Amino acid sequence: MKVQEWEPASAPESEVAAVIDLLNAAGEVDVPDDPRWQVDGYRDYLCCTMPGERRACWVTPDPHEDRLLGQANVLLMDDIGVIDLIVHPEARGKGVGSALLLAVARRAHDEGIPSLGVxxxxxxxxxPFYERHGFRWAYGEIRNVLDLGSVDWLKLGGMAQGIGSGYRVEYYPGGPPEELFAAYAAAKESVRDNGDGDLDLRPSSYDPERLRASLATLHRRGLKPYIVVAVHEPTGDVAGLTEVVVPRPRPGRADQYDTIVVPEHRGNGIGRAIKARMLFELRAAEPKLAEVQTWHALEKDPMLKVNADLGFQPDREWREYEADVPDLLRKLGPSLA
Ligand SMILES: CC(C)(COP(=O)(O)OP(=O)(O)OC[C@H]1O[C@@H](n2cnc3c(N)ncnc32)[C@H](O)[C@@H]1OP(=O)(O)O)[C@@H](O)C(=O)NCCC(=O)NCCS
Structure with missing residues (x-):
């Protein structure tokens, strides 16, 4: 079995299509209810990263057929690499995944990155695959999915209006305007490092510079951002915000990563109102959108109630795992050498 490095930026369209076929073959088996990926926009999705970060990719071609047995990529950040690894359902249990994981671990080691997360x-x-390879379970979340076809829009309209006085709700397709950057980043900073153990595998922006870079990266990757904020009128502070991205290579399902209500503004209906307003805006702006997915911590999370009120259904658990690169190489290297 041959694991070879793959350069999505220069790869022919047929190779990008082969990766999409692999992702969709795995998706059919593993997450049958999830929408499938499409070639359009997938190259940019892989190639564009935040400044200072980079992604390395590998593929395992099938020696007998014109298809891929597996593909891995790793987003190399300052002190952690984030793994994405898929093996074709018909090729599982034969060491393809482990061989790809070894390629990832070697690259992280060569670049001086101490740990890998997934x-x-x-x-x-x-x-079982990551546990077998000694990854530690660091954090757990429940994914929730809202089917836009099931939304009671009249009820949702009430929720969008049900916000305490002194707050103004604003909608920004594409990202917040420059003049809101400082207040926006400050709202994010207010809930940062809340000790929940999250490995920070997804980008977030706690300062205006990073926010600017992160929005530019989202656009280049084909992840269209939508933002709704609640502004506290007496101070101009951002009291709450919610962010959704609609990925070009998977336009049927949007990701709602971050919804924050700044602690001193909680209890005013802000969380429900901004998420409700977002759904109205998405319905108008994204005609192909069928579902929105979001995540909440396994522990007691106030967002749980908000999500349930809006009609989100708990779907399945997502787990963040972490491993030290030297440990991984010690275990994987000799067995696959
Ligand atoms: C996880 C995955 C990468 C494993 O690939 P693989 O090539 O089958 O893995 P390997 O053959 O290298 O297995 C390595 C070890 O992992 C463990 N493992 C892998 N799959 C397992 C399973 N289904 N059950 C129990 N253990 C498993 C085994 O312990 C195995 O070692 P052993 O055979 O020596 O005991 C593959 O199943 C996959 O692509 N899954 C994608 C799942 C996913 O995320 N889907 C959603 C997005 S489409």
Missing amino acids: EAIGETPSI
Whole structure:
């Protein structure tokens, strides 16, 4: 079995299509209810990263057929690499995944990155796979999915209006305007490092510079951002915010990563109102959108109630795992040498 490095930026379209076929073959088996990926926009999705970060990719071609047995990529950040690894359902249990993982671990080692993290989807073989390779379970979340076809828009309209006085709700397709950057980043900073153990595998922006870079990267990757904020009128502070991205290579399902209500503004209906307003805006702006997915911590999370009120249904657990690169190489290297 041959693991070879793959350069999505210069790869022919047929190779990008082969990766999409692999992702969709795995998706059919592992997450049958998830929408499938499409070639359009996938190259940019892989190639564009935040400044200072880079992504390395590998593929395992099938020696007998014109298809891929597996693909891995790793986003190399300052002190952690984030793994994405898929093996074709018909090629599992034969060491393809482990061989790809070794390529990832070697690269992290060569670049001086001490640990690797991964977001593994519950009820898929990735859970036993990463545990078998000694990854530690660091953080857990429940994914929730809202089917836009099931939304009671009248009820939702009431929620969008049900916000305490002294707050103004604003909608910004594409990202917040420059003049709101400082207040926006300050709202994010207010809930940073809340000790929940999250490995920070997804980008977030706690200062205006990083926010600017992060929005530019989202656009280049084909992840269209939508923002709704609640502004506290007496101070001009951002009291709450919610962010959604709609990925070009998977336009049927949007990701709602971050919804924050600044602690001193909680209890005013802000969380529900901004998420409700977001759904109205998405319905108008994204005609192909069928579902929105979001995540909440396994522990008691105030967002749980908000999500349930809006009609989100708990779907399955997602787990963040982490491993030290030297440990991984010690275990994987000799067995696959
Ligand atoms: C997880 C995955 C990468 C494993 O690939 P693989 O090539 O089958 O893995 P390997 O053959 O290298 O297995 C390595 C070890 O992992 C463990 N493992 C892998 N799959 C397992 C399973 N289904 N059940 C139990 N253990 C498993 C085994 O212990 C195995 O070692 P052993 O055979 O020596 O005991 C593959 O199943 C996959 O692509 N899953 C994708 C799941 C996913 O995220 N889907 C959603 C997005 S589409």
